[in-house]
Amino acid sequence: METIRIYDTKPYDTTFSARVVLAVPAKTAGALNVILDRTLFFPEEGGQTPDRGQLSGREVLDVQIDRANVITHTIALLPDESAKAAIADLTSQTEVTGIIDWSYRYSNMQNHSGEHILSGLLHSLYGYENVGFRLSDNTVTLDTSGILSDEQILDLEQRANDVIYRNVAITCAYPTEEVLKTLDYRSKKELSGAIRIVTIEGVDVCACCAPHVARTGEIGIIKITGVVRSKDSTRLFLVCGRRALADYEAKQEQLLAISHLTNLPQEDTAEGVERLLGDITRLRENLRAAKERYVDARLSAIQSAAAADASIPRREDGTPDLSQRSVWVFEAAMDNLTQRRFMNALCDLGYLYAGVFAGNDTDGWKYLIGSRGGNANLPNGILKERFQARGGGKPEMVQGSVAAAQADIETALAAVQ
Ligand SMILES: [Zn+2]
Missing domain, CATH: 2.40.30.130 (Elongation Factor Tu (Ef-tu); domain 3)
Structure with a gap:
């Protein structure tokens, strides 16, 4: 029954x-x-x-x-x-x-009734239908059968709120079949049995079975908070009544936090954040240039030391012949890109093996070892055998990490010349 x-x-x-x-x-x-x-x-x-x-x-x-x-x-x-x-x-x-739970129910009544206003306006203004409605604990969405521009959505929101200010009655009735035939009402599906018609005078007539508020003023406010357009429909995210207030409170909290963080008045935060992002881009560029200059300076020092080292044989043009030499560089902190650039530049100087270690004795070292003409797996094998290093790669380059002291690593690799 x-x-x-x-x-x-x-x-x-x-x-x-x-x-x-x-x-x-x-x-x-x-x-x-x-x-x-x-x-x-x-x-x-x-x-x-x-x-x-x-x-x-x-x-x-x-x-x-x-x-x-x-x-x-x-x-x-x-x-x-x-x-x-x-x-x-x-x-x-x-x-x-x-x-x-009245608070939960009333919020649903406010949001559901707000949806009627929007759907009714979409129907009368554009001939669009409500093709999907979802009122969950977190989100209220309305899918409409057409594409809406930002201007149209803003206009829709203002018209919907005007309906709230007018405090129009929302009535429910079960008209006779004869009366139903004369009514132009929205209906999502083919209905059978007694049909309940919900009317917002001059705004919407719709077949619906849910509870609604008695007058539109109770909805308080309708705010469209998001829009997703697909090929032939628009999904509107909306909040009404208490949910809208909660949404405002949450956004106010965010804005206040950003305002404090940027030390700017609430109305200027977007401009302030844009300025900060610009600063970050410039700082990144400066940092990149500074890293390049640092690597260049280190390379030039290594080159000078090699030129001054009488034990290194010379090429015909008088420059040091490094093809049987290795170089091991230890750096406190270095990002992966700079480390790789440094290693490649050392290989370009003509070393048989060039390793760049980034880290420290306590936390360990991340290393890149390159070779032109040798096999980088050879020094890598020594690190694995002596210090249980983790790493691998190709003869041209290996990468890995090792937990050992710099002095011990240097001693172990001294054999690779
Ligand atoms: Zn309804």
Whole structure:
């Protein structure tokens, strides 16, 4: 038998009494499925989450409606209560009491009613339909069957809020079939049985079964907070009423934090952040140039030392012949790109092996070893054998990490000449 929907005629009621028709264990452990002869709990329907609250002192976890309009409440058992005891308790009572979470319900009523205003305006202004509505705990979205420009969305938002300021009545009725035939109303699906028509005078006429606020003024505000356009539709993210206030509060908090961080008035934060990002780009560029100059200076020092080292044989042009020599460089901190550039530049000087180690004795070293003409796996093998280094690569270049002291690494690699 169809469940009597009290929310249909009394959307502002918060408590009700009802007779238990059926109470059985739910599929979920620790829960029961309960069918009542009447209910104030709006089920999950039309993209909207179900009401919350309590039934006979037990938390209502879910509310579902089937094709025969029978509404099932899934309720949690009390602590240490068995399903059998709960069923016995519920069925022994002539009537049980239900209380809905009013704050949750009222927020849904505000957001749902706000959606009617937007859908009605989209219909009358552009001939677009509402092709999807979702009212969840986190998000309210409305999909419309056409593309809207930013200007159109702003205009829509202002018109919707004008409807709120006018405080228009929102009425619900079950017109006769004859009257229905004369009505031009929005409907998402083919409906059968008694059709409930929700009217916002001059704004929207729509077939709908959910609870709404009595007058548009109660919606408080409609704010469109996001837009996603696809090929032939537009998804609007919106917030109404208390949700809009919560959204404003959250955004105000963010803006205040940015204002404090940038030391700028709230109205200038975007400009301030843009300036900071510009500063970061310039600093990055300066840092990159400084790193290049540092590597160049180190290279030039290494070159001078080699030129002054009488033990190094000379090429025909008098420059040092480094083809049988290795160079090991240790740096406190160096990013990977600079380290690689440094190693390549050392190889270009003509060394057989050139290794650049970045780090320190305590935390270990990340190394890159390159070779022109040799096999970089050879020094890498020594580091692995002596210090259990981790690394590998090709004969031209290996990379790895080693936990050992600089002096010990230098001693171990001295053999590679
Ligand atoms: Zn509705």
